[in-house]
Amino acid sequence: MKKRIITIARQFGSGGHTIGQETARRLDVPFYDRNLISKIADESGYDQDFIQSLDDAETMAKSRLAQFLMGRDTKGKSISDYVYEAQKRVIRNIAEEGPCVIVGRCSDRILHDREDVLTVFIYADLDKREARILRRYGATDVPVEKRIEEKDGRRAAQYRYYTGVEWGAMENYDLCLNSGSLSTELCVDLLTSIVSGTVPTLGKGL
Amino acid sequence: MKKRIITIARQFGSGGHTIGQETARRLDVPFYDRNLISKIADESGYDQDFIQSLDDAETMAKSRLAQFLMGRDTKGKSISDYVYEAQKRVIRNIAEEGPCVIVGRCSDRILHDREDVLTVFIYADLDKREARILRRYGATDVPVEKRIEEKDGRRAAQYRYYTGVEWGAMENYDLCLNSGSLSTELCVDLLTSIVSGTVPTLGKGL
Numbered sequence: 001m002k003k004r005i006i007t008i009a010r011q012f013g014s015g016g017h018t019i020g021q022e023t024a025r026r027l028d029v030p031f032y033d034r035n036l037i038s039k040i041a042d043e044s045g046y047d048q049d050f051i052q053s054l055d056d057a058e059t060m061a062k063s064r065l066a067q068f069l070m071g072r073d074t075k076g077k078s079i080s081d082y083v084y085e086a087q088k089r090v091i092r093n094i095a096e097e098g099p100c101v102i103v104g105r106c107s108d109r110i111l112h113d114r115e116d117v118l119t120v121f122i123y124a125d126l127d128k129r130e131a132r133i134l135r136r137y138g139a140t141d142v143p144v145e146k147r148i149e150e151k152d153g154r155r156a157a158q159y160r161y162y163t164g165v166e167w168g169a170m171e172n173y174d175l176c177l178n179s180g181s182l183s184t185e186l187c188v189d190l191l192t193s194i195v196s197g198t199v200p201t202l203g204k205g206l
Numbered sequence: 207m208k209k210r211i212i213t214i215a216r217q218f219g220s221g222g223h224t225i226g227q228e229t230a231r232r233l234d235v236p237f238y239d240r241n242l243i244s245k246i247a248d249e250s251g252y253d254q255d256f257i258q259s260l261d262d263a264e265t266m267a268k269s270r271l272a273q274f275l276m277g278r279d280t281k282g283k284s285i286s287d288y289v290y291e292a293q294k295r296v297i298r299n300i301a302e303e304g305p306c307v308i309v310g311r312c313s314d315r316i317l318h319d320r321e322d323v324l325t326v327f328i329y330a331d332l333d334k335r336e337a338r339i340l341r342r343y344g345a346t347d348v349p350v351e352k353r354i355e356e357k358d359g360r361r362a363a364q365y366r367y368y369t370g371v372e373w374g375a376m377e378n379y380d381l382c383l384n385s386g387s388l389s390t391e392l393c394v395d396l397l398t399s400i401v402s403g404t405v406p407t408l409g410k411g412l
Contacts, residue, residue, distance in 0.1 A: 123376060170329060170374070176382040182400075189405040190396065194388075199395040200404045 003118040003195050004099040007108040009159075009167065012151040013129030015184040016122035017103050022184075023191045024101035033103040036090060044086030051083060084162050099195070104155070108173065109163040118194060121173040122187065124180030209324040209401050210305040213314040215365075215373065218357040219335030221390040222328030223309050228390075229397045230307035239309040242296060250292030257289060290368050305401070310361070314379065315369040324400060327379040328393065330386030 006023060010016020017033060024031035034052075041048040072078055084106075091110045094100060095117070108119040124132075130144045140147070152168075159167035170176055177187045193199045212229060216222020223239060230237035240258075247254040278284055290312075297316045300306060301323070314325040330338075336350045346353070358374075365373035376382055383393045399405045 121376075125377070168376070170327075170376050170382050171331070171384075173382075174384045174387045176376050178377075178380045181380045185407075186400070186405065189407050190400075193399070193406050194392070194396075196406075198406045199392065200399050200402075200406070201391075201395050 001115040002197065004116045005095055005111065005114070006101045006118045006120060006191055006195060007111060008101065008103045008120050008122060009108055009155075009173070010103070010122040011124065011129060011168070012148050012155075013133040014122045014124040015132060015179045015187075019122055019179065019184050019187045019191070020101045020103040022188045023195075026188065026192045027099065027101070027195060029099040029101060030094075030097075031101050031103075032091075032094060032105075032107075036087070036094075036102075036105055039090045039094075040083065040087050043090050044083050046079075046083060046086075054080065054083060080161075106159055106162050109159075109165060118175075118191070119173045120191065121168060121170070121176040122179050123168070123176065124178055128180035207321040208403065210322045211301055211317065211320070212307045212324045212326060212397055212401060213317060214307065214309045214326050214328060215314055215361075215379070216309070216328040217330065217335060217374070218354050218361075219339040220328045220330040221338060221385045221393075225328055225385060225390050225393045225397070226307045226309040228394045229401075232394065232398045233305065233307070233401060235305040235307060236300075236303075237307050237309075238297075238300060238311075238313075242293070242300075242308075242311055245296045245300075246289065246293050249296050250289050252285075252289060252292075260286065260289060312365055312368050315365075315371060324381075324397070325379045326397065327374060327376070327382040328385050329374070329382065330384055334386035 006020070008016050008020040010019075020033070021031050037048050037051050040046075040051055044051070087105060088110050091102065091105065091107050094102070095111050095114060108117070111117045112119075126145070126148070129148060133144050133147065142150075156167040159165070165172055177190065179187050182190075212226070214222050214226040216225075226239070227237055243254050243257050246252075246257055250257070293311060294316050297308065297311065297313050300308070301317050301320060314323070317323045318325075332351070332354070335354060339350050339353065348356075362373040365371070371378055383396065385393050388396075
């Protein structure tokens with residue numbers, strides 16, 4: 001089946017967000033990243049700032065906020081469960097609306113049953129990611145390798161908590177691209193070509 | 207730098223060998239797989255059948271043959287070390303000769319320092335691999351999932367033994383393609399396009 005929707009999961013500093021944004025621009029389709037938060041707020045009834053704070057929370061296993069969020073109500077559900085359920089509904093509705101590119105937010109897993117979704121993981125060597133982070137966001141008091149470890153650790157923990165599946169495990173994606181060796185430009189070209197059906201077929205076979 | 211050489215590592219039953227073969231055919235470049243054995247035999251001085259038997263040996267850690275092979279001579283080297291050194295020289299020479307596609311034989315790692323090499327890993331869901339193996343090679347007394355486990359286990363063990371690096375770990379490749387979800391045809395199209403420089407660029411950006 002033809003792929004119309006791209007989900008992008010990415011290592012921090014791999015340029016995955018930029019790749020997603022540029023791919024959406026070239027395909028002339030909506031791009032969803034943090035801008036999903038206002039939709040999730042509307043859907044869940046929780047405040048945008050509160051939902052944002054979930055993104056910025058420490059690894060689920062560690063933080064006090066997380067422990068509070070994982071407290072269960074009489075239906076056996078935590079606040080974070082309710083937010084995730086709203087996120088699922090929002091992302092499923094968006095997919096129903098038509099072609100788009102979605103970065104993060106467990107979107108690959110949420111849309112896992114749809115055959116029109118191309119699930120992508122973007123990664124790069126550590127030195128390339130460090131250089132990109134320093135170039136784009138600058139240095140902070142925290143060493144850059146520590147920032148990567150924390151951010152990706154949080155992404156992996158949240159993904160595992162919500163989906164029960166390993167973040168960044170090859171078998172969960174249709175393709176995995178090393179943006180450091182291929183270049184972000186080539187990654188955009190590849191994704192754009194796959195979805196627009198313009199990958200050249202130089203011959204017949206198989 | 208422009209990529210001229212493709213190395214393909216693949217899960218058993220993923221169609222990676224076929225993808226490599228067809229990509230080489232379309233690019234009109236030499237294709238190397240088991241046919242490397244005769245070159246390695248010439249280079250090492252060992253018999254072809256003997257080198258073939260190394261491929262078919264049990265996981266290095268387990269087999270009696272492996273234990274014999276890992277016995278050291280006065281230079282501290284095992285027979286399998288000598289064969290691997292010959293294999294390295296053969297693969298490096300081939301890469302010097304010009305564009306080509308090489309399947310397996312630690313070729314990605316052996317050519318790791320060359321910027322003109324595109325390193326690819328091909329994988330697929332277990333059910334797709336099982337179906338492909340039964341279609342192509344038929345059923346045997348050994349259950350198909352056991353055949354996959356043994357073959358990929360051997361590949362992983364040999365790769366780890368010779369290179370010290372994890373086989374099939376995403377970060378060791380430029381791109382990883384799920385041939386089950388993308389189709390083997392699209393994998394060929396993508397690899398052919400990357401190496402021939404014909405991936406469409408639909409716009410400017412980044």
